[in-house]
Amino acid sequence: MDGLYHLMVYILQRAILPVILIGITIYYFFFRHVRYPRNLPRLGAEEGISWEDIKKKFESDCLSVFEMAYQNYSKKDRSVLIPVFGPNEEILLPPSALNWLCKQPDSQISSLAAQIDAIQLGYSLGNKYAYDPWGGYVTKAALNSIMEYSYEAVYDEVRAAVDACLGTDTDTWKEIELFPTCRLIVGRATQRLTLGDSPSGNPLCQDQDYITSCYGVLDGMLEVAGYLANTRRPFWPIFGPWASRPMSKKIKDLVTHLKPLYEERMGMIRKGTEAGSQTPRDILQKILSYAVKERPQEAKSLDNITRRIAVLNFGTMHQTTITLHNLILNLIGSDVEYDTISALRGEVRDVLGDGEGAWSKTVLNNMVHADSLARETMRLHSFIGRTVQRLVIAPEGVVAPDGVRLPHGAMVSILAHQAQTDPETFEDPLTFQPFRFSRPRGQSKDVQSTFVSTSASYLGFSHGRHACPGRFLVDTELKMITAYLVREYDLEFPESYKKQRPQNQWFSGFGIPPLDAKIRIRRRKA
Numbered sequence: 001m002d003g004l005y006h007l008m009v010y011i012l013q014r015a016i017l018p019v020i021l022i023g024i025t026i027y028y029f030f031f032r033h034v035r036y037p038r039n040l041p042r043l044g045a046e047e048g049i050s051w052e053d054i055k056k057k058f059e060s061d062c063l064s065v066f067e068m069a070y071q072n073y074s075k076k077d078r079s080v081l082i083p084v085f086g087p088n089e090e091i092l093l094p095p096s097a098l099n100w101l102c103k104q105p106d107s108q109i110s111s112l113a114a115q116i117d118a119i120q121l122g123y124s125l126g127n128k129y130a131y132d133p134w135g136g137y138v139t140k141a142a143l144n145s146i147m148e149y150s151y152e153a154v155y156d157e158v159r160a161a162v163d164a165c166l167g168t169d170t171d172t173w174k175e176i177e178l179f180p181t182c183r184l185i186v187g188r189a190t191q192r193l194t195l196g197d198s199p200s201g202n203p204l205c206q207d208q209d210y211i212t213s214c215y216g217v218l219d220g221m222l223e224v225a226g227y228l229a230n231t232r233r234p235f236w237p238i239f240g241p242w243a244s245r246p247m248s249k250k251i252k253d254l255v256t257h258l259k260p261l262y263e264e265r266m267g268m269i270r271k272g273t274e275a276g277s278q279t280p281r282d283i284l285q286k287i288l289s290y291a292v293k294e295r296p297q298e299a300k301s302l303d304n305i306t307r308r309i310a311v312l313n314f315g316t317m318h319q320t321t322i323t324l325h326n327l328i329l330n331l332i333g334s335d336v337e338y339d340t341i342s343a344l345r346g347e348v349r350d351v352l353g354d355g356e357g358a359w360s361k362t363v364l365n366n367m368v369h370a371d372s373l374a375r376e377t378m379r380l381h382s383f384i385g386r387t388v389q390r391l392v393i394a395p396e397g398v399v400a401p402d403g404v405r406l407p408h409g410a411m412v413s414i415l416a417h418q419a420q421t422d423p424e425t426f427e428d429p430l431t432f433q434p435f436r437f438s439r440p441r442g443q444s445k446d447v448q449s450t451f452v453s454t455s456a457s458y459l460g461f462s463h464g465r466h467a468c469p470g471r472f473l474v475d476t477e478l479k480m481i482t483a484y485l486v487r488e489y490d491l492e493f494p495e496s497y498k499k500q501r502p503q504n505q506w507f508s509g510f511g512i513p514p515l516d517a518k519i520r521i522r523r524r525k526a
């Protein structure tokens with residue numbers, strides 16, 4: 001009897017998982033699978049290439065898939081379905097639908113739902129950080145005023161971080177790994193703005209272990225997002241928690257670092273001194289003040305506030321680091337032809353004078369060459385391939401301008417890199433020209449525009465009402481770092497690069513810079 005019981009339990013245990021998986025699969029294919037309309041073309045159908053071959057192509061060479069979609073559909077004002085990373089598909093809308101897409105109400109075509117699917121915060125950090133993203137709203141509202149107040153502090157941090165990473169030896173050239181260096185510099189500068197100065201003295205951003213801990217959480221979030229992007233949606237509830245297992249240790253580590261500052265700041269709020277003249281003006285304070293008033297349970301939990309900071313760091317640090325990495329490679333790579341470094345040195349002298357100068361909005365606006373260098377970097381070396389990514393949540397779907405019904409559950413977007421390198425818009429579009437956007441009017445057909453002004457041909461920060469609000473901070477950090485680097489350092493590539501910038505690669509839909517790139521630097525003599 002006992003044997004029979006154990007046999008039954010054994011069979012049930014062995015069968016239960018396959019039965020659940022088969023059940024989910026049937027449910028997904030019959031009830032949840034996105035039903036694309038017949039009049040939506042599938043990439044490859046008209047070109048005589050099978051869907052499977054296009055899918056394989058996306059994995060090995062996503063840029064050529066984007067290029068085929070752009071030339072054959074986007075340029076002809078037609079939507080098209082393409083395979084993207086893992087088991088997923090996406091509807092690419094043509095650039096002519098950009099303004100229409102940006103104006104769609106969030107209740108029909110949702111930016112937040114797209115972000116939840118792409119970043120997977122629900123699994124890496126918890127559902128409330130995904131579905132109630134008040135930290136982002138608080139940051140969006142407060143960022144510009146905090147920044148204006150913090151120029152000197154952030155520049156101070158940039159100087160200290162660059163000195164610490166590159167050294168101050170004026171006699172010898174030093175070879176450094178560029179990507180980890182960019183991580184540290186961006187990490188410190190960004191955290192100085194996020195956490196400000198501790199009232200008791202030591203800014204936490206100067207603790208290298210803390211910065212490492214921030215990137216530990218960020219990398220963990222990227223791993224969860226990458227893992228789930230490769231998994232079919234109905235299996236997310238099973239594999240999401242599994243993929244997120246390392247997160248709690250990483251968060252705990254961040255909690256340990258943030259604890260003293262959190263207690264200090266909450267103490268100020270409790271005593272009411274927060275309202276006085278000593279009010280710290282940084283993002284942490286805005287977040288804590290909001291939480292105390294609007295989400296009191298969260299305010300009391302250091303773990304919750306730490307997760308809010310982790311979400312924020314994902315926005316502030318990840319793509320900024322990649323952009324700085326690309327920018328420095330472009331600065332050095334374009335120097336032979338455009339004398340980029342000395343042109344920028346001249347600009348820094350003109351705008352800031354020979355001393356440290358005082359940073360302000362006017363100074364930033366006057367750095368037109370540095371601005372152009374950054375915009376040209378985002379144009380040619382953007383990280384994202386598709387932009388204005390949205391999930392259709394209207395139950396009955398939405399009809400796009402070309403008459404195609406975008407069904408419920410479909411992810412839609414617009415190609416960014418192709419629009420930014422279209423020869424109809426840009427002269428010699430695949431060549432990096434650092435001063436493309438700062439040349440006097442009339443010297444080229446490229447429109448003069450700034451780093452922060454988004455448009456149909458500049459989509460790295462997206463466009464419309466959800467366009468990245470952090471781009472003003474990125475602008476500030478990149479200009480400060482560029483100014484300090486060119487003024488204080490000589491920069492070059494290792495000899496083996498033969499003065500050529502190592503190229504970016506496109507895979508999984510993203511433009512990834514060469515993360516093992518090295519540069520040589522030497523401090524300039526005063």
Ligand code: HEM
Pocket residue numbers: 111136137139140143315316317319320323384387388389460461462463465466467468469470471473474
């Ligand atoms: C080079 C660095 C960055 C790039 C390329 C970038 C790019 C983007 C993109 C493409 C979006 C999606 C917009 C949409 O859905 O239409 C976005 C949203 C957002 N970004 Fe950034 N970002 C960067 C840095 C930052 C920084 C430094 C911050 C914060 C200070 C930030 C805060 C945000 C927020 C809060 C949103 C959500 C906006 C909304 O949904 O309304 N980002 N960013």
